[in-house]
Amino acid sequence: MSSPKQKLRLAGAFAALATLALAVSCTGFFQNPTVSTITIDPPSPTISIGASTQMTAAATYSDGSTGTLSGGTSCTGNTACWSSSDPSVASISTGGLLTGVSQGTTTITAASGAVTGTATGTVTLGDVTNLTVTPTSLTMTVSETSTTGLYAYATVGGQQVDVSSTVTWVSNNTTYVTVENGEDPEYVESGATAGSTTVYCTYVSGSNTLTSNTVTVNVSN
16 A cells, blocks of 8 residues: 555646646747747938948847847748848848948838838938939920930949939029929920020039039020
């Protein structure tokens, strides 16, 4: 027959097993915490064309702990997959390196499983060293809209960037010619009077204002 002490030991063992089974059934045993939220830093990066900046993804886990997610392609666990909604504006590597491609904005996303975090990336022209307009001359008739249009190109880091829609266009005589801003290419409209004038554009780069070459526009009846 079992002694009272043996019965107590058995009862204690069964109680411990029951408690362990209950813990496993309710929350899992040694279960790794899962990602609850992702926060991207910096939240609103601004870079120039050709420049890069490192993005990081910080995770808050289901147990309240925090950590940094590594970049990769599995998109699960402690790994985040990076993407850009518009790679033509900014590209991002699997490691989270954001690189400016063209002027504009894009949404940067870091995803781990079904959880995502986002940031808004802005790409600027950066240091513009020259501004050029083509063609250098236009011939029009009265009350005509140019079918050729004007293109403005900025030199940024040694490459030519089309900035026709972002520069400020100026006509030296709006009686003969007017230019509306915000188009690409920029169309020229002649007035009701024949004559000749010049058109140019400007762009503010940091503390400097750059001025393009002039375009001669001849308006005839």
